[in-house]
Amino acid sequence: MPKPFPADSVGLVTPRKHHFDQPLALDSGRELPEYDLVYETYGELNADRSNAVLICHALSGDAHAAGYHSENDRKPGWWDAAIGPGKPIDTNRFFVVSSNNLGGCSGSTGPSSVNPRTGMRYGPDFPMVTVPDWVRAQARLADVLGIARFAAVIGGSLGGMQALQWAIDFPDRLRHALLIATAPKLSAQNIAFNEVARQAILSDPDFRDGRYMDHGVIPRRGLALARMLGHITYLSDDAMRAKFGRQPRGAEGKLSYSFDVDFEVESYLRYQGQTFVERFDANTYLLMTKALDYFDPAAKHGHDLSKALAHVKAEFLVVSFTSDWRFAPSRSREIVRALLDGDKDVTYAEIDAPHGHDAFLLPIPAYFDVLRAYLERVAEEVGI
Amino acid sequence: MSELRPDLAIITQWIEPGSRVLDLGCGDGTLLKYLQIHRKVSGYGLEIDHDNVVACIRNGVDVIQTDLARGLSDFDPDSFDYVLMTQTLQAVNRPHILLQEMLRVGRQGIVTFPNFGYWRLRLQLALKGRMPMSEALPHMWYDTPNIRLFTLRDFEALCHELGIRILERYVLDHAHRRRAWSDLLPNLLGEIAIYRFERR
Numbered sequence: 001m002p003k004p005f006p007a008d009s010v011g012l013v014t015p016r017k018h019h020f021d022q023p024l025a026l027d028s029g030r031e032l033p034e035y036d037l038v039y040e041t042y043g044e045l046n047a048d049r050s051n052a053v054l055i056c057h058a059l060s061g062d063a064h065a066a067g068y069h070s071e072n073d074r075k076p077g078w079w080d081a082a083i084g085p086g087k088p089i090d091t092n093r094f095f096v097v098s099s100n101n102l103g104g105c106s107g108s109t110g111p112s113s114v115n116p117r118t119g120m121r122y123g124p125d126f127p128m129v130t131v132p133d134w135v136r137a138q139a140r141l142a143d144v145l146g147i148a149r150f151a152a153v154i155g156g157s158l159g160g161m162q163a164l165q166w167a168i169d170f171p172d173r174l175r176h177a178l179l180i181a182t183a184p185k186l187s188a189q190n191i192a193f194n195e196v197a198r199q200a201i202l203s204d205p206d207f208r209d210g211r212y213m214d215h216g217v218i219p220r221r222g223l224a225l226a227r228m229l230g231h232i233t234y235l236s237d238d239a240m241r242a243k244f245g246r247q248p249r250g251a252e253g254k255l256s257y258s259f260d261v262d263f264e265v266e267s268y269l270r271y272q273g274q275t276f277v278e279r280f281d282a283n284t285y286l287l288m289t290k291a292l293d294y295f296d297p298a299a300k301h302g303h304d305l306s307k308a309l310a311h312v313k314a315e316f317l318v319v320s321f322t323s324d325w326r327f328a329p330s331r332s333r334e335i336v337r338a339l340l341d342g343d344k345d346v347t348y349a350e351i352d353a354p355h356g357h358d359a360f361l362l363p364i365p366a367y368f369d370v371l372r373a374y375l376e377r378v379a380e381e382v383g384i
Numbered sequence: 385m386s387e388l389r390p391d392l393a394i395i396t397q398w399i400e401p402g403s404r405v406l407d408l409g410c411g412d413g414t415l416l417k418y419l420q421i422h423r424k425v426s427g428y429g430l431e432i433d434h435d436n437v438v439a440c441i442r443n444g445v446d447v448i449q450t451d452l453a454r455g456l457s458d459f460d461p462d463s464f465d466y467v468l469m470t471q472t473l474q475a476v477n478r479p480h481i482l483l484q485e486m487l488r489v490g491r492q493g494i495v496t497f498p499n500f501g502y503w504r505l506r507l508q509l510a511l512k513g514r515m516p517m518s519e520a521l522p523h524m525w526y527d528t529p530n531i532r533l534f535t536l537r538d539f540e541a542l543c544h545e546l547g548i549r550i551l552e553r554y555v556l557d558h559a560h561r562r563r564a565w566s567d568l569l570p571n572l573l574g575e576i577a578i579y580r581f582e583r584r
Contacts, residue, residue: 315446336448337458340428343404348448349437366434373441 005068008084009076010091011040013067017107018144020327024102024137027294030127033071034116038063038107039099043091045145049265050382052147053089054138054174055079055098056155056162059288060280066091081363088371089154095378097145101162102137103129103287108298111283112213122283124210129287131158131295135165139173149380152375153314156180156360158288159325161295164246164335168297171313176378180319181360183331184305184338185296190326193233194289195225198298201282210283223282224273231272232365236323236356246288298338305338315345317374319360319367322350326357347374391496391560391578395468398494398552398580400422403465407492408482409472410454412436413445413475418546420444427464452476456485464490469578473497480542487583489550496578499555501535501571518576519558536571539579549584553577 005011017038024032032229043109045052055065057078066083068076083089083096100108103126111126142150153174155163160182167177177297186194201207204222235243244265248255261267301307304367320332329350339346353359359367388396392415392584399405405417410429413436419425429447431437440447448458453476467490473479474497486493498520508516515525523530534542535556544551555566555574566573 208415300561317441334460340448340458340463341460343426343463345446346428346448347441347446348450349434350449352434369434370441377426377441378446 006352008086009080010067011044012071012086013064013069013077014041015040015063015069015107018141020140020368024133024140026127027130027131027364032102032109032127034114036106036107037099037102037109037137038104039097039141040064040067040077041145042066042096043094045095045119045147046384049147050151051095051147051379051384052142052145052150053090053096053173054142054153054166055083055096055149056134056138056153056159056166057098057101058155058157058159059292060132060227060276060285061083061159062104063098063100063105063108066096071191079361081361082348082368082371088368088375090375090379093153093384094375097141099138099141101129101134101288103284103291105281105284106358110281111210111287112281121211122212123213124283126283126287128290128294131162131165132169134162134291135169137349138162138166139170142173149175150248152176152178152378154178155178155182157182157357158292158295159195160327161292167312168308168315168317171311173380174314176317176374177312177314178317178374179335180331181324181327181332181357182299182335183327186293189330191293193229194293197229198228198286198289200225201286204282206281210286212282212304218277219282220274220277223277223280223285224270226285227276227280228269228273231269233326234357236325238323238352238354239356239358242354244268269369299344305334308343309338309344310342312339312342312344316347317370318346319370320348320350321355321357321359321367322356323351324357324359388414389560390562390574391470391556392418394554395470395494395496396422396580399425399466401425401459406430406456406459406464406467408456408467408469409475410436410445410447410468410488411442411470412439413443413447415468415470416440432543442540452482453478455481456489459489459575461488464489464492465496465582466492470496471498476532479532479534483542483548484546487581492551492580492582493548494538494578494580495577497534497539498530499536499571499574499577500533501537502575503572506572518575525544536574536577540579543579543581547584548580548581551577552580 057337065079065245066077100106153163153166160179163177201222204219206217207219247264261335297308298305320329336348405425405427407429467486505516555570556576558575
């Protein structure tokens with residue numbers, strides 16, 4: 001017998017798919033002739049359509065942010081801790097929309113989809129997509145759902161960049177932007193990590209120039225390595241020490257004097273890598289990391305972020321975590337500073353948390369206090 | 385909001401409607417919220433304490449969680465009409481730098497602080513020979529946030545040295561009430577001081 005869902009869960013959810021038959025012009029100069037977006041919604045859209053909240057996912061996320069797809073699901077959606085009745089993103093008040101980005105591998109059109117012009121999988125021919133491209137695609141989805149203006153657009157990490165881009169590109173279509181554990185652009189170090197991850201995939205013999213699916217193989221080793229590397233950057237040194245220390249793997253605690261797994265942390269990383277391969281697509285990983293690298297809204301404005309944000313109308317909540325070295329608090333403060341320069345409405349919270357970048361996904365009480373207090377303010381503002 | 389502390393009420397009188405205000409160490413945002421409602425001000429509060437940050441958010445105040453020891457480098461010169469600091473100057477490491485910073489980013493500064501020249505404190509030190517304590521300074525010397533104790537005269541001497549012109553001054557008792565007689569000998573009879581000042 002499957003266990004009943006927790007009382008504060010949105011319960012059983014069904015992803016929906018919308019087909020867009022109008023071409024989407026992309027930043028790269030290419031276009032997608034047609035595409036699908038997969039999305040989920042939780043809660044009810046109110047009569048004046050003012051209570052919609054958009055969730056933007058991170059690098060390896062998808063549309064399944066909360067609830068369960070079946071009674072037998074072991075785990076709920078990736079941000080179930082934050083979304084649900086009575087949770088900080090309260091589905092009793094808000095209508096929550098979560099979509100899978102273009103180029104993804106969880107139902108929205110991406111490299112593993114069939115190109116209608118050729119009848120073949122896109123594979124490596126899928127056009128490079130950028131954060132602004134995603135925002136444009138989401139804006140069309142909002143049109144379909146009849147949402148003229150979101151009460152809030154919320155995202156962590158890469159999703160935070162997307163929420164920032166929303167505020168820049170569609171100033172009248174959101175009241176609030178919640179940017180969590182993010183940055184106004186990647187640092188050279190960030191790009192370096194992404195490049196190593198990509199090289200791991202590209203140099204896997206099973207990558208086959210991106211046509212691995214047509215050959216019935218998967219670049220498992222490369223994708224797993226990329227994920228292992230990513231995971232190291234998502235955790236803090238302290239979090240790793242606390243979680244694994246130098247705990248030996250075997251019960252006897254003997255060293256193997258071989259290249260087998262000796263320590264818990266090795267076992268953990270291998271497991272993370274192997275399970276990731278089962279659910280994620282290598283071409284999508286390449287695309288997503290490139291979208292991260294390219295993100296730089298200030299570039300078009302003489303590299304002056306304040307200028308890029310001069311016309312935003314949203315009010316901002318910016319949240320960072322003290323132990324996050326992937327997107328450190330100083331990176332969030334760059335955004336805050338640019339908003340202060342323009343006399344924009346901004347609140348900034350720096351959460352004391354040892355978990356590293358991963359903190360943004362965790363139900364840390366101090367963090368959720370901030371999220372809850374802020375979203376209650378948003379709810380009052382829109383009269384719900 | 386009718387029971388606003390008298391010191392905050394004095395500050396409110398000083399603030400021109402519609403001005404831009406920065407509140408350093410803004411606590412739970414009570415003053416900024418009051419100023420937003422009654423003086424239609426805009427601006428930000430800076431606060432280090434997490435619970436206060438959450439309280440500010442609930443109060444609808446834009447708050448930036450930061451340590452004042454970092455200075456105000458996130459703010460451009462002349463960004464604000466007023467920079468406020470209530471009961472915080474005595475708790476910062478380098479008050480003279482912060483005072484200058486206040487007048488770099490703001491046109492006028494407003495501070496309140498406990499007066500160490502208050503007669504009861506003088507008497508305690510003179511008679512008991514121990515660090516004085518009072519309602520306005522309730523902490524033991526080894527466990528106090530108030531690391532910079534100074535008098536009205538000390539403050540005014542520093543302002544003179546830094547080229548700061550004092551525009552107004554009030555002294556209050558520990559309950560933040562004004563007592564007519566304290567103005568006769570403010571450095572002796574005032575427990576809490578409020579100053580408004582600008583660059584000379």
